[in-house]
Amino acid sequence: MKVTFCGGAYEVGASCILLNIDNKNILLDCGIRQSQSKDILPDFRLIQEYGGVDAIIISHAHMDHTGSLPIISKEYPYAKIYMNIMTKDLLRVLLYDSIKIMSSKEAEIPIYSENDIVYMLDRVHTINYEVDLEILEGIKLTLYNSGHIAGGSCIYLIGKEGSFFYSGDFSLFLQNTVGGAKIPKLRPDAAIFESTYGDKLHSNRQIEEDRLLELARTCIENNGKMLIPAFALGRAQEILLILKKAMNNNKLKKVNVYVDGMIKNINRVYKQNPLYLKSSLGKKILRGIEPFYNENIIAVSNNEDREKIIGSKESCIVVSSSGMLTGGPSQYYAEKIASLENGYIVISGYQDEESPGSKLLSLVDSEEKLLEINNKIIPLKCYIDKIGLSAHGDKNEIKALIDRLTPKNIFLVHGEGTVIESLGREVQQNSIGRVYIPKCGETIEITIKNPRKQLSKNLPFKLMLKEDLNTENISVLWEYVRKYYPDRIFTVEELLFIWYGDYQAEDIKIEKLQLLLLNSVYFENDNRRFFMFKAKNAEEVEAALKPKEFKQNEIMEIIQKEFNDYNYKKISYILESKTVILNFDFPKAVPEAIYQQFSQFSHETDWNIEINTQTNMNALNDKLKMLIGEGNIKRISHYVDKNQVVVESVDLNRDYSKEKNEFKELTGFEFIIKGSEAKKDIEENSLVFSSKNTSFAMEQNQAISIIDEAFKYEEFMPYKKSIKAKAYMELYFISPMVGRRYSEKISLLADETGWSIAISNVVNQNKVLSLAEAFCREEEVELKKNPSFHPATQEVTIKPMLYEEDKFKRIKRAFEHNTGCELKIDAS
Known part of the structure; x- marks a missing residue:
């Protein structure tokens, strides 16, 4: 068995390893280097010298493992390429983007063409995880989930000469998008392990996610703009899910998060391949739930959008590729945000030492704050930080995987030289195997006298049927x-x-x-x-x-599992109609995405689900007092039908714009600072029709007579007319909702009389409750207690002795037509 390191040894980048086993040459990965100062390609001369390639196996789609694959595939067109379907779909996106980038640079000649990509993809044979496949005579391949990114694989080969394990990039811990590596107790004779962070112990993942959210909160409080440069594949999706979950849980104020660059295409591939994702995320996608975007997380389409984002006064977060600032829209955003005093750039992943991202981090402790990016020199005024969201195993994880597999021959690659040397010494002290630290260009031959026996996965019992599988059989x-x-x-x-x-x-x-x-x-x-x-x-x-009949406790468990992220306060049930009601303090601020899940919930359970539209006025007042200070408030008035709160403030000169925006986002209400007391009566009306004729106003009794005549033959008329000020009159209907049905008529009356006419916000509660009882009597519905009126939401609730749906529908229709108020039923 011979192992030749064409790239990726004693370095990070251009992973490319030629394995000779049973006299067959198998290429493991074929990447490029990201650094512009080095040859970007592996040493393909070695492949030629050793007789070419019989098969190619790809561990995952990142370009440092796949970026030169079209070149080697063109040279050896008869070599089949093996990877899983997720990796193939991702690779298609990455390689076409690479072509676009190379073609856009004047001085750069693309190293392969679009046709090369097409032909290479035609040679790909997809293989799922944990499937044994004979790829060459006597050589069996199995892929295992590596936990690095979606589709990431560890490679296991078994031949006559022995067995061989290649970790690719791996991670044992659970991420937001993928589960940790799932490697059974294999028995390799030789194994290659990545060593990217072989000298480090990762910080706690949750702590790093919380740090990101704290940085985002600070940015929003300062009305700033934040750029998170992120690798389009893997890291970006993790960040989007962290931000989305935090906003859904009210741990982060809702702010626009803009998604730019190749990230958008990668998101699409994730949605197409849910089985390669973490189970909770995959299940959501299979149920038709959008995993990444919502009303706050928005894809950027073009340069015009980018200019608007930078030019706007809104606080926002931009998640854009590339992660090292070497290209893509992230360069544009970095150039613009770097010079902002309320700007933030948060690095989220590995940075090549020569990348703009690495140089940016080096400026944190530098006296000369000048950033060179996009061929420009930018004065650096923004805040710079880095968070650790690595998808690579740290020192303990690498050693744990080595201990699990116990290979006799251990190769450490994919890491800086000093890192690998340090890890190698530790591994050698605790391992009975021999540790190799190869460099690019080296070939190491190992002789395995007694190959380890392999555990077999036997399936001795078979149906041996010829008909195709279908729903019937x-x-x-x-x-x-x-x-x-x-x-x-x-x-x-x-x-x-x-x-x-x-x-x-x-x-x-x-x-x-x-x-x-x-x-x-x-x-x-x-x-x-x-x-x-x-x-x-x-x-x-x-x-x-069986037709599923969910019990109340089962429904509660499903609700808690599916909707816990939305931070509801209470669950109510109407058992007769199989309806669940979620109660929120601020229902008008609940994300639109919840309704997509409502539809799925109803489909799966045959229960209805809705949101109680009644706002918790005490919580609304508390939120307002918290934002502007209780001492600044003289009086609060609520106008639920307009989603408004009117505040009498002791400080009319204060700028409340920031607090208004935050209040609207948190509650769905806007608050208005009330002016002088002289305007009180007019301002507190929900709808005022001013006369266009400012030079004339009818005598009071004449104006009232005109109004009475106008409503003489209408179904509903004002039961009271009140003079509030000179040439200003207020009309009282059974409810303001009924009054608004006549807005056009009242507007014409205002012009005809020369009077400003308002529709009062007052609901005639006695009349409304009386009608509720009357309609129930007509339908012979007996009530447990008198109907109740809720002023905040202008709703009436009835509690019947027996719930009869058809009767209730007729009562509700008649009541709401005659009063304008909503009728609710409490069937508990």
Whole structure:
């Protein structure tokens, strides 16, 4: 067995390793270097000298592992390329973007063409996680989830000469988008491990996420703009989910988060491949829930949008590629934000020592604050920081994986020289295996006298059927699996093998069964390995086949699981109509995204779900007092129908614009600072129609007579007319909502009489409650107690002895037409 390091050894970048096993040459990854001062390509001469390539295997889509793949594939067109479907879809996006970047630089000749990418992708053979595939005679390949990014794989090869493990980039801890690496107790004779952070222990992930949110809060408080340069693949999606969750939980004030660069295309690929994501995220996507965007997280389309973002006075956060500021829109944003005193640039990942991102970080402690970016010199005035959201294993994780696999031959790569040397010494002290620290250009030959025995995954029992699997016969597969393989977890390919009796490599059959399993009551995804499936037990299937009747406690558990992020205050139930009501302090500020989940919830449970529209006025007042100070408030008036709060302030000269924006965002209400007491009566009316004729006003009784005549034949008329000031009159209807039905008529009357006419905000509560009782009597509905009126929301609630839906619909229709108020039923 020979291992030749064409790139990525004693360095980070251009990962490219040639493995010779059983006289076959297998290339593991084929990347580029990001640094502009070095040759970006691996040493392909070594591949030629050792006889070319028989097969290529890709660990994950990042360009330092794939960026030169079209070149080597063009040179060796008969070599099949192996990766999973997620990596293939991501690679397509990354390589086409690379072509676009290379073509846009005047002095740079692209190192491959669009046709090279097309032909290379045609040679790709996709293989899912934990599927054994013979790729060359006697050589078997298996991919395992590496936990680095979506689609990230550890590579395991077994041949006659021995077994070989290649970690690629990996991480053992759980991220927001992907689960940690899932590596069984393999038995490799030789293994290669990445060492990016081989000399470091990562800080606590939650602490770093909290630091990011604290920086965002500070930026918003200072009405600033924040740029988070992020790798388009992996890091950007993590950051978007952190910000989205924090805003949904009210841990971060709602602010526009703009998404720019290649991140948008990567987000699309994530949505297309939910089985390669963390189970909770994958399940949301399968239910049709948008994972990344909402009303606050917005994709940027063009340069005009970018200029508006920078030119606007709003505080905002921009998440944009590239992560090292080497290209993409992040360069533009960095150039503009760097010179802002209320600007923030937060670096979120690894920075090549020669990248603009690295140089930016070096300026933090520099006396000369000048940033060179986008071919410009920018005076640096913004705040600079770095957060640790690494998707690479740290020293402990690397050593833990080595200890789990116990290979006799250990190669450490993908790290700076000093880092690898330090890690190598520690590993050698605690390992019985031999540790190699190779450099680019080296070939190391190892002889394995007694290859380790491998654990086999036998499937001795097979159905051997010829008919295709479908919705009608999948129960046969379920019964067979339950009988012969109880409690086992399967790949899609293994289930196909059990059904047909041989390995089915056709992508269309794999995709068809995958879709069938996802929509079946007989199988479910494994929570830890979302790409694998297990047979449900008989009780679960029996329950699923029955029309599901969820109990109240079951509904509560589902609500808590699905809607906990929205920070509701209480759950109410109307059992007769199978309705759940979520109660919020500020229902008008609930994100629109919740309604998408409502639809899915109703589909899955056959229960209705809605939001109580009544605002918690005490909480509203408390929030207002917190924002502007209780001592600054003389009086608060609420106008629920207009989503307004009118405040009499002791300080009329103060600028409340910042507090107004925050109050609107948190509550859905705007607050207005009330002017002088002389204008009190007019200002507190929800709707005033001023006369266009300012030089004339009818005599008072004549004006009233004109108004009476105008409403003589209308269904509803004002029951009271009140003179409030000179040439200013207020009309009282049963409710202001009824009055507004006549807005056009009242506007014409104002012009005809020369009087300003207002519709009073007062609801005639006695009349409204009396009508509620009357309509109930008409329908012979007996009430447990008298109807109640809620002034804040202008709603009436009735509590019937017996809930009868048809009767209630008729009562509600008649009541709301005659009063303009909403009728609610309490069926508890």
